[in-house]
Amino acid sequence: MGPPEAGGRMRPMNSVRVRFAPSPTGYLHVGGGRTALFNWLYARHHKGTFILRIEDTDRTRSTDEAIEQIFASLRWLGLDWDEVYRQTDRFDRHREVAVELTRRGAAYEKDGALWFRIPRDGATTVPDLLAGDVTVQHTELKDLVILRSDATPTYNFACVVDDHDMGITHVIRGAEHLNNTPKQILIYEALGWTPPAFAHVPLILGPDRTKLSKRHGAGSVLDYDQRGILPEALVNFLARLGWSHGDQEVFTRDELVALFDLPGVNTSAAVFDEEKLLWLNHEWLRRLDPHRLGDLLADRIVGRGVADRATVEAAGRDKLARAAVLLRERGKTLVEMADRARPYLPGPIALPDDARDLFTPDVRAALRILAVRVGELDDPTAHGFETALRRVADERGLPLKTLAPAVRVAVTGSRVGPGLFDVLSVAGPEIVAARVEAAAKEDRS
């Protein structure tokens, strides 16, 4: 028989119910993101329920903006929740239970606050699914406030009441809570309630090996979106921090749901390695559908001010998708890709000063001819451009090794980039002809 929900409904006993319980005192950082992910994966894997509970009992530090940020972060990560609660909505219930605790002699009032009494003797064992049995002597514990002077409940207390009322079966949370658990178990026992199962997942550390926190800089989940990281990549990366499935590194969301379970989770803390995230992002960039990636690229181009919306729309979806396919081979983030997308969009290109040595009189003469040929090109594929380029080089007695870099710089403004003929083909004859002609007029001095 499962515990009754707040409303009194009964639930089947075997169904998994887990919750992610962030406090809205700031943005959601990747540590919290991973805790949310593990809970979500566990729920989805076991066909259970994923509950989101906003722990806003600290009314002076909680903000609505933070709540919105948390929602937005979870949505971006693709972690959908089945139920959502706000702890402040349940204050009456918390007070009711506090009274019950007092009636049972487990709580007492002092200085206006209500305190929970820790039994003098004995010890409490947390049967942790990951760490094993963790026993703490009661002498190590101190009585704790459960109701503040202003009658609002504190974390360790509200948490117990809500986990119980909401029928939580597994509490999956960060290892920093392991020390709180004996106190919470004592509260369950004082109330005659059965505690849920606990699984304390290892911490995520910053480069300095201390718990990842806001002071490590780029901690916010949404920052990663800002930096051009794909949610697929962050989810994949976070999942692999503390969890594994053999030697597999790349996982789709569906694979994660199918494979994730608590027994596969580690017990030691992990350092957040930005380099590996970037590698995974690159992997995911290359796996995305071209048109979807093209759309993401289009937004990013506008967002970064590389080109305006009208220009991007004029280029068209197909062209953006083709450009994205070229760009993703050497970009690790959407930001890098967007910042290199200019060559594929209409408009002039600025030539770098240090590349002017490429435009010798011979080269400029060849470029003039090439511009004409490209204007008349009837096969605007990579192959068509290659043929045209080779022919001009041949006619002018210039090695391709000399002409190609000049054309590249003329069209893209850079000496490096994707395969030249692919670049020309995606940019298209019109853009190529105009830029090659403009470069041919460059007077190097």
Added chain:
RNA sequence: GUCCCCGUCGUCCAGUGGCCUAGGAUACCGGGCUUUCAAUCCGGAAACGGGGGUUCGAAUCCCCCCGGGGACACCA
């Protein structure tokens, strides 16, 4: 300081007593390919924290030490 957790390449993981001359990934170094940069391919360097046990045999089990982290709020 006290209590709790943890300890395999720089980093993330594999490894659950013999398949380990310890495997994969990333990052790094060298080479091939290429108009360039990537990608890719080939090669390289790189770890079981230390000491005791247990065992025919230990990265795997036990103990001690050392190291790292976390918690010690009317924060969560």
